[in-house]
Each structure stands twice: as C-alpha cells, then as structure tokens.
Amino acid sequence: MSDDTSAVTAPSAFDADLPVIDDFNPDAGHEELTERVRELAAESWIARNPIGFSILGYDDVTAVLRDKRWHNLVGRLAEMRGITDPHFIENRRESILSAEGEVHTRLRRLVAKAFSPRSADRLRPFMREVVNGLVDEVAPSGRADIAVDICEPYPIPIICELLGAPKEDWQLFSRWAEDVLRIFNGTVLDELDVIKAAQEELNEYTRDLIATRRNDPREDLLTDLIAAEEEGDRLDTEELVMMVNAVIVGGTDTTRNQLGCAVGLFTQHPDQWKLLADRPELAPTAVEEVMRYLGAVRGTGRFASEDIVYRDLLFPEGTIVFPSAVSANYSPDVWEDPGTFDITREPIPGRPQMTFGSGIHYCLGASLARAELQEALPLLARRMPNLAVDGAIEWKPVTTAIFGPAHLPVTFDPGH
Numbered sequence: 001m002s003d004d005t006s007a008v009t010a011p012s013a014f015d016a017d018l019p020v021i022d023d024f025n026p027d028a029g030h031e032e033l034t035e036r037v038r039e040l041a042a043e044s045w046i047a048r049n050p051i052g053f054s055i056l057g058y059d060d061v062t063a064v065l066r067d068k069r070w071h072n073l074v075g076r077l078a079e080m081r082g083i084t085d086p087h088f089i090e091n092r093r094e095s096i097l098s099a100e101g102e103v104h105t106r107l108r109r110l111v112a113k114a115f116s117p118r119s120a121d122r123l124r125p126f127m128r129e130v131v132n133g134l135v136d137e138v139a140p141s142g143r144a145d146i147a148v149d150i151c152e153p154y155p156i157p158i159i160c161e162l163l164g165a166p167k168e169d170w171q172l173f174s175r176w177a178e179d180v181l182r183i184f185n186g187t188v189l190d191e192l193d194v195i196k197a198a199q200e201e202l203n204e205y206t207r208d209l210i211a212t213r214r215n216d217p218r219e220d221l222l223t224d225l226i227a228a229e230e231e232g233d234r235l236d237t238e239e240l241v242m243m244v245n246a247v248i249v250g251g252t253d254t255t256r257n258q259l260g261c262a263v264g265l266f267t268q269h270p271d272q273w274k275l276l277a278d279r280p281e282l283a284p285t286a287v288e289e290v291m292r293y294l295g296a297v298r299g300t301g302r303f304a305s306e307d308i309v310y311r312d313l314l315f316p317e318g319t320i321v322f323p324s325a326v327s328a329n330y331s332p333d334v335w336e337d338p339g340t341f342d343i344t345r346e347p348i349p350g351r352p353q354m355t356f357g358s359g360i361h362y363c364l365g366a367s368l369a370r371a372e373l374q375e376a377l378p379l380l381a382r383r384m385p386n387l388a389v390d391g392a393i394e395w396k397p398v399t400t401a402i403f404g405p406a407h408l409p410v411t412f413d414p415g416h
C-alpha cells in the first residue's frame with residue numbers, strides 16, 4: 001500500500017478536494033446523520049471532517065483497520081480531552097484496547113482462548129435466567145422503559161458471573177462500570193476524580209479476586225486468564241487487572257446499547273419482531289442484521305503512527321481518521337438492498353458486518369456479546385408480543401461513543 005518513493009510524491013490528503021462531513025454535531029439526529037454519511041459514501045470513499053477524515057467505503061474501512069500502521073485513537077483519548085495527569089495517561093496506555101505491535105499480539109495470544117465461543121456458551125443458561133428475571137418485573141403491567149428496565153441492568157450480572165464475582169457485588173460493579181466509562185464523556189475533566197476513585201477501587205477489588213482465584217480455581221474467565229499460558233509466558237497480576245478493566249469498559253455499555261438499538265429497531269418492524277418470537281432459531285442471523293442495520297458503535301478512530309500513503313494520498317504522521325461502520329454496513333457493493341431490514345439475511349462469508357470492528361483490535365468479546373444478544377432478543381420477542389413505542393424513543397446524542405436509546409418506553413401484551 002505504500003513505499004518510500006510514493007510517500008514523497010503522493011499529494012497530502014489535507015490538500016485533496018474532498019467532500020466535507022460534520023459527524024461531530026451532537027444535535028444531529030442519528031437517522032439524518034446516517035443518511036448523510038451513506039449518501040456521501042456513494043460519492044466518495046473518504047470525506048473531510050472537523051478533526052481529520054471519515055473513511056466510508058467497506059473495503060477502505062477494512063483496509064485501514066487491518067493496517068497496523070494506523071494505531072488506535074483510544075490511547076490518545078485522555079490527552080485529546082485535555083487530561084495531563086501522567087499517572088492516569090500511563091495507566092490507560094497499557095490497555096489491550098490501545099496497545100499496538102508485539103505488546104498487543106502477545107496479549108491477544110494469551111487471552112484468545114478465554115474469550116472463545118465455547119466460553120461464552122457456558123453462560124447462555126445464566127443469560128436467559130437474567131433476562132427472564134428482568135422481564136418478570138414488567139410483564140404483568142405490559143409497560144416498560146426497555147432502556148432502563150432491561151438494557152441497563154442486563155450486562156452487569158453477566159460480567160460478574162463471567163469473572164466469578166459474587167451476586168452481592170453486582171451493585172458495586174454497576175457503579176464502577178458507570179464511573180469508569182465517564183472517560184468517554186465530554187465532561188471528563190470535571191469527573192476525573194470520580195473516574196480515578198472508581199478505577200482504584202475496581203483495581204483493588206480485582207487484585208483480591210485474583211488472589212482468591214489463584215488458590216481456588218473455578219469455571220470462570222478469571223481462572224482461565226490466570227491459567228492462560230503460551231510457551232511459558234503468562235499474564236502478571238497488573239495485566240490481569242487491566243484485562244478485567246477492559247472487559248468492563250468494553251463489555252457493559254456496548255451490550256446494553258446494542259440491545260437497546262435492536263429493540264428500538266424492532267419497534268419499527270413489528271413483522272420481524274413476530275417472526276423472531278415464532279422462530280427463535282433465527283437469533284444468530286437476526287443479531288448480525290440488527291448490528292449491521294443499527295450498530296451501537298458507529299465507527300472507531302485511528303491515527304497514523306508514521307506517514308502513510310493509501311489510495312495515492314499521503315496521510316502525514318499523526319493524521320486522525322474515523323473508519324465508519326455506519327457507512328460500511330450499508331455498502332451496496334456488499335449487501336443487496338442494504339436499506340431493507342431482514343432478520344433472515346444470511347451473512348456473507350468473509351464480509352461481516354463491521355460493528356465489531358476489524359483487524360487486530362476486532363472485538364475480543366464478540367462471542368460473548370453475540371451470545372448475550374442471541375439469548376435476550378428471542379426471549380423478549382416471545383414475552384413482549386405486540387410491542388409498540390409508548391410516546392417516543394429518546395436517543396443519546398449521536399456523538400456518544402456508544403450509541404443507543406436513553407429511554408425506550410413501550411407497551412406490549414401483558415402476562416407472557
């Protein structure tokens with residue numbers, strides 16, 4: 001894709017005549033912005049945005065995410081938000097989400113097995129139990145705020161069970177997850193003390209849990225991570241703590257918002273909701289289609305770790321790009337009739353929906369997330385027949401790193 005001579009001769013992307021998009025306008029409606037992104041994608045594989053460039057084409061999004069010279073912007077998030085506390089920045093740099101090169105390869109190699117589909121399958125009965133428990137609360141009335149009553153609480157017990165943390169600590173985890181995730185908010189500078197305190201409490205708790213598991217191994221992720229070994233290499237305690245953090249940061253808000261996006265979408269497609277209730281075996285294709293059609297992660301960020309030439313344009317070192325899943329997921333080159341929501345649509349081999357990302361940072365928890373959604377959605381469809389929005393869905397600002405409904409008030413036939 002690049003060589004030294006082309007880097008000298010290729011024109012800078014900053015000088016190219018490119019369409020412009022403002023994907024950072026928090027007041028834009030998600031449907032309006034999505035439409036604009038997709039219209040642009042028909043014209044150009046790349047657009048200029050206020051921070052750098054949006055990458056729009058499916059093959060280009062894949063190519064950028066698979067090119068290791070583009071590094072994850074998440075490692076720079078704290079600095080970009082104006083945080084200068086070196087201890088804080090140092091801690092975040094060590095995360096698997098931001099690690100690159102050999103450090104990242106080693107971490108992925110060590111943890112891959114613990115995140116396999118088989119490990120996720122162990123939790124399926126528990127997932128059903130949790131969803132049923134949540135629906136039991138609202139089923140008699142036939143009314144719920146899906147975002148608050150179902151999506152919000154759902155991932156915490158799963159993550160606790162995954163890690164082997166006891167039920168009495170669910171509330172603690174919920175608070176830590178919420179506070180640690182404040183790093184993604186625009187108000188992060190005001191909340192830094194809360195974030196740091198939650199981080200430290202969580203780390204302390206995790207160290208204790210690790211010590212307990214070392215003496216008392218069980219069937220859980222933490223035990224698997226402690227035991228993970230490749231050619232004599234193991235994760236040390238601080239790396240284990242980092243992995244638990246990554247699971248909480250990566251695995252809570254994503255899942256709850258994706259479930260909210262899914263149910264919100266189904267309210268607009270009652271025939272598909274009924275189909276899923278009648279044919280729960282469609283859950284795997286339904287989940288891929290939901291994530292393609294309305295993903296909770298609309299895209300991700302990368303910066304050029306060196307001068308990069310791609311498609312005859314020079315992206316100087318430090319250039320920031322946003323590969324857009326929203327745009328890639330509607331590519332007419334990949335999907336026939338991409339604007340149709342069809343839960344029987346078969347995934348195309350080698351061309352997955354892009355909401356889990358691609359390349360080395362491809363979602364580590366994808367099997368777990370798929371299992372969570374595959375268990376929750378058919379169950380909700382069966383127990384909430386004739387689902388309808390009661391008033392209006394209140395969506396989070398479209399610029400929120402992980403997008404979904406803040407409130408999703410619904411009515412449905414009670415008593416199921």
Ligand code: HEM
Nearest residue numbers: 096097246250251254255258300356357361363364365369
């Ligand atoms: C539907 C729910 C989920 C979505 C949409 C999602 C999406 C993503 C995406 C797009 C990335 C790549 C980010 C990038 O390239 O910059 C990612 C990475 C990651 N996800 Fe997920 N995720 C979900 C659920 C989960 C769950 C349940 C877990 C944990 C159990 C998890 C853990 C992670 C981790 C640790 C990474 C970093 C991997 C690495 O950098 O090597 N995710 N996720």
